[in-house]
Amino acid sequence: MTYCVGMVLDRGLVFMSDTRTNAGLDNISTFRKITLWEEPGDRVLTLLSSGNLATTQSVVSLLNERSKSPEDRTPTLLTAPSMFQAANMVADTLREVVARYRQGGLTAETQKFSATMILGGQIGESPPRLFLIYPEGNFIEAGRDTPFFQIGETKYGRPILVRAYDPALSFEQAMKLLIVSFDSTLKANLSVGAPFDYHLYSRDSLKLGPTGRIGVDDPYFNEISLAWGNALKAALDSLPDFERVPDP
């Protein structure tokens, strides 16, 4: 499993992903699930991947190879005229890889090769855009009503995002919100694991923003995890108790 979130803010785009992959409970590894492309002054793209690791790595490798030999195939991800075209390109590549692995596979096994991706970024003078790409090669775009996408193990970390997301969040506040959401997921699902990778893209900068990795032993992560547990209990205490229990 995996947990990744991509979020549209007034300030720009925020991305976070975990790094755990597992093939069975006793075969776990750390892999980067966030891929960045940059042509300074022209475009920045961020891709988050969930699902079969062989599939998602193939997709990224194909996208990279094709960007390096634009004479074979144009446009590439680095020359696509719009984010919509870039999303189309990632979606087509994903569908191509999934279809190839599924050929001749056992029916029951084919689900395994599936993957879902989040692509966000900005090209030229168009505004930043964020897409959720399905293994079938179709995709949807974030809008005012659905300003963030989650992929992988999305349920545990969703309630706090639904309640606390605000487009006016600063990067500092958005990172805090995401860390709380990731911490809730981590506590409930063994197949989601730290460290967490992030990328903060500033609207209209057209260059990579701050990126980094937050480990389990990160002091800020531990402070938030502990303080959030206490703050939740305090929040619950602040609400009125259910008064309809008669005395025994």
Add this chain to the structure above:
Amino acid sequence: MTYCVGMVLDRGLVFMSDTRTNAGLDNISTFRKITLWEEPGDRVLTLLSSGNLATTQSVVSLLNERSKSPEDRTPTLLTAPSMFQAANMVADTLREVVARYRQGGLTAETQKFSATMILGGQIGESPPRLFLIYPEGNFIEAGRDTPFFQIGETKYGRPILVRAYDPALSFEQAMKLLIVSFDSTLKANLSVGAPFDYHLYSRDSLKLGPTGRIGVDDPYFNEISLAWGNALKAALDSLPDFERVPDP
């Protein structure tokens, strides 16, 4: 889908269930998913059901019928000597019903007839016990490390239970905690719906405790739902922001 929780407290046992059943998105109904049995001074049993409604109703009907004609089959749920024996009886009945519906069914369809149940209660001088019963007819018991069970759509409402559960909670506090957990689930999954049924069993009382139903228009439910959203945001605000974002 469904959402039910059974919880062991120092004070006794707490049960809550939603009431929505659906066969497709446009065919929804309200059904009671909590069943109570009482022999005052001797035993109180509470059963929560999730899964196929035909299966769970059959199980309850069979248990009831057999209780009424103990000459045919002994012991019945109302004469079982221990909670363990009662859990065995419910589990056997569940397995029997699931197996019957599956006979001759299409393989792909059989999963549909599945159900999962929570049984809690107290018999005689033994302490209260709580069991999670699987469709295969086996079951596990709550203990100090796992003092509550959830069935159905369990993920959205789990983080707050994990963080705020405490065996010393009063019934009033436990109801508040459960309402928050149910509200988070309700907000995320259309197939979980109010009203919510509850039963609060006082340890060693050996009689039914307060029961009731909380609707969407219940003033307390609405107060908690609104106040919880605000309290969550305030809790998040109270944590330190992520300070590692460099100035642009």
